[in-house]
Amino acid sequence: MDKIRIVGxxxxxxxxxxxxxxNAALPLMAAALLSPExxxxxxxxxxxxxxxxxxLLGQHGVxxxxxxxxxxxxxxxxxxxxxxxxxxxxxxxDIVRKMRASVLVLGPLLxxxxxxxxxxxxxxxxxxxxxxxxxxxxxxxxxxxxxxxGYIAAEAPRGLSGxxxxxPKVSVGATENLLMxxxxxxxxxxxxxxxxxxxxxxxxNCLNAMGARIRxxxxxxxxxxxxxxxxxxxxxxxxxxxxxxxxxxxxxxAGGRLFLDGGRFELMEATAGALADAGVEVTPVDGGIQxxxxxxxxxxTDVTTQPFPGFPTDAQAQIMAxxxxxDGASVVEESIFENRFMHVQELNRMGADIRVRGSSAVIRxxxxxxxxxxxxxxxxxSVSLVLAGLAARGETVVNRVYHLDRGYERVEEKLAxxxxxxxxxxx
Numbered sequence: 390m391d392k393i394r395i396v397g398x399x400x401x402x403x404x405x406x407x408x409x410x411x412n413a414a415l416p417l418m419a420a421a422l423l424s425p426e427x428x429x430x431x432x433x434x435x436x437x438x439x440x441x442x443x444x445l446l447g448q449h450g451v452x453x454x455x456x457x458x459x460x461x462x463x464x465x466x467x468x469x470x471x472x473x474x475x476x477x478x479x480x481x482x483d484i485v486r487k488m489r490a491s492v493l494v495l496g497p498l499l500x501x502x503x504x505x506x507x508x509x510x511x512x513x514x515x516x517x518x519x520x521x522x523x524x525x526x527x528x529x530x531x532x533x534x535x536x537x538x539g540y541i542a543a544e545a546p547r548g549l550s551g552x553x554x555x556x557p558k559v560s561v562g563a564t565e566n567l568l569m570x571x572x573x574x575x576x577x578x579x580x581x582x583x584x585x586x587x588x589x590x591x592x593x594n595c596l597n598a599m600g601a602r603i604r605x606x607x608x609x610x611x612x613x614x615x616x617x618x619x620x621x622x623x624x625x626x627x628x629x630x631x632x633x634x635x636x637x638x639x640x641x642x643a644g645g646r647l648f649l650d651g652g653r654f655e656l657m658e659a660t661a662g663a664l665a666d667a668g669v670e671v672t673p674v675d676g677g678i679q680x681x682x683x684x685x686x687x688x689x690t691d692v693t694t695q696p697f698p699g700f701p702t703d704a705q706a707q708i709m710a711x712x713x714x715x716d717g718a719s720v721v722e723e724s725i726f727e728n729r730f731m732h733v734q735e736l737n738r739m740g741a742d743i744r745v746r747g748s749s750a751v752i753r754x755x756x757x758x759x760x761x762x763x764x765x766x767x768x769x770x771s772v773s774l775v776l777a778g779l780a781a782r783g784e785t786v787v788n789r790v791y792h793l794d795r796g797y798e799r800v801e802e803k804l805a806x807x808x809x810x811x812x813x814x815x816x
Contacts, residue, residue, distance in 0.1 A: 391794075393787045393801055395778030396810040397760060400645035403807035405636050407651040407677070408434040408798045409465045409626035412703075413588040415490040416565045417595050417626060418442050421451055421470035422497035423569060424599055426621035432465030433626055437795045441488045443468075448484065449494065450476030465626070475502050482508040482539060488795070492520055492562065495543060496570035499532055503545045509536070522563035526554045530567070530574055551576030551615055559584050559696045564611075565592055571613040572601040580611040586697040587656050591627045598622035630656035632797065633678060634704040635772055637661075639804065640680040641669040641687050642711040643779040647807060652678040659700045663708060666690040667715065689717030689754055694725050706732045706773035713741035714780050715754035722749045732770035735763040739777050739785065760785040768796045775800065779809055786814075 409432035419442070421428040433439060443453055454469040478498050485491040485508035498505035510520065524534050524541065530549040535542045551574050554567060564584040569592070571578035583589070585607065593606045599622040602614035633652035640647045641664060654661065654673035661671040664680075667687040672679045689712060694702040702725035712719040713736055723729050730750055733743045738761045742753040760783035765771030771793040778785030787793075790813075793800060801811045 390788070390816055391790050392814045392816075393775060393790050393793070394812050394814055395760070395775065395785045395787070397758070397779050397781040397783070397785065399643065399779075399808050399810055401640055401643050401647055401779070401804070401807040401809060402645045404648045404650050405803045405807060407628045407633050407649050408432075410588060410591070410629035410631070411436055411438055411796050412631070413591040414439060414626045415442055416493050416569070416588065416592045417624065418446060418468070418470060419493040419497055420569055420592065420596060420599070421446065422449060422472050422475065422494060423501055423572060424619040424621065425473045427469055427471045428599065428621065429623040430468045430470070431623070431625040433468045434465060434629070434798045436798055437791065438488050438490065441484065442491065445480055445484045445491055445494065446470065448477055448481070449498070450474055478502060478505050480505070480507040485510050490562070492523065493566055493569070495523065495541065496527065496566035499527060499543050499545050500549055500570045500573035503548060505541070505543045507541045507543075509539055509541065522556055522558070522560045523566045526556075526563060526567040527570060529554050530570060530578065549574035551578040551613070553579045553581065555581040556583065558582075561586050561589065564589055568592060568603070568611060568613065569596070571615060572596055572603070572619060573617075574613070574615040576615055578613040578615065580613070581609070583609050583611045584696060585609055587627060587630065595622060595624040598624055627656070628653055630660075631701060631703045633657055634660040634701070635707050635776070635797070636803070637664055637669065637671055637678070637680045638704070638707045638711045639776050639779060641667060641682050642714055642776050643809070644682050645808070646679070646681045646683075648674070649678040649680060650676060654678050659698055660704055663690060663692050663700055667711070686714060686716045686754070687711060689715045689719040691720045693722040696725070702726060702729065703769055705729060706769040707776055709733070709743070709750060709752060710736060710773040710776040712752045712754060713743065713777065714758055715752070717754055719752045719754070720749055721752065724748065731766040732773045735766070735770070735774055736777055738763055739781055741777070757782055759783060762786045762788065765789045765792045768792050772797060772800065775811075779804070
């Protein structure tokens with residue numbers, strides 16, 4: 390099993406290319422199930438989660454052709470997905486257990502062929518994250534749903550029909566699943582209190598390019614006029630705002646100056662604001678984002694995770710690592726998931742002073758972190774340990790980095806190119 394070894398204490402200087410967003414690419418790939426024609430996606434990152442969903446879509450009968458970089462600065466791959474005929478409507482446990490986003494095939498399969506049997510999802514162990522909102526919405530569209538033997542069995546023998554669906558709480562995954570299902574439903578569907586994350590807008594824009602009729606993109610109310618059929622499209626995945634945030638925090642904890650090539654400032658304004666409060670300069674420039682932290686240690690600051698446009702939960706572990714080395718005491722409040730502080734114990738092994746109180750973590754910054762062997766527990770926790778290792782005295786070895794490979798493309802290569810002493814070790 391691979392490990393990552395880091396010797397800390399080196400400031401970062403250079404250019405990091407920002408990949409296509411994993412959290413946008415996954416629902417875009419699932420959307421291919423809605424059409425018998427080819428969906429071409431550009432700027433698709435090379436990640437384990439992309440491979441997992443490709444495997445699942447292949448199980449359903451989707452033909453997938455992967456080509457190399459798309460010519461935009463060498464970033465991303467081109468993936469062509471053609472679901473001319475759905476050959477199997479079961480998403481098996483052995484695949485779905487690896488990644489929670491696999492549940493996103495449920496809505497498209499129901500809309501396209503009227504049935505689906507999908508294993509209850511897995512993914513990172515950061516809370517229960519039930520699929521009840523997905524199922525509630527699909528039932529409102531006319532689906533008949535039963536849960537048995539660990540599977541969601543759904544049928545819509547008479548097709549789906551438009552409805553007004555108000556989510557009792559914001560859910561990115563439920564918004565994506567219902568948005569895709571509604572494109573082929575009979576009549577109008579209104580999704581109220583919908584998630585506003587940029588990845589939702591990316592999905593809606595791609596669906597419209599395929600022939601869907603979606604209004605209200607970017608807001609919390611989405612109106613979908615169902616159509617009889619979707620067609621082909623050629624669409625470019627937006628850059629990954631969480632990867633941009635992660636490398637911005639790398640510059641914050643290690644010091645130095647980074648150019649995040651292809652990053653889009655408007656996708657991470659809340660993160661940039663938190664970093665500015667901590668003394669890290671984040672500036673939009675032509676072609677990307679400039680990040681700089683010179684001189685003094687970062688300052689303590691308080692952060693609360695919120696749905697977009699608030700501070701993202703997917704950047705919580707990373708900013709906690711950065712604040713572990715800050716001057717002063719910070720409070721990080723996690724309002725999205727109930728079990729997303731599993732990185733705290735490992736950061737404390739490196740000399741951090743973090744105490745968890747319910748949904749809050751109190752971080753008292755220390756002058757110096759110390760290298761140690763640590764273990765990744767989930768995707769974002771794993772990269773937070775890499776960030777801590779960049780600033781720690783001595784050697785840090787991060788174990789179980791298969792979590793990291795689910796969401797970060799060549800992280801050790803990108804950091805090493807900017808002066809970090811970091812390498813991947815294979816047993």
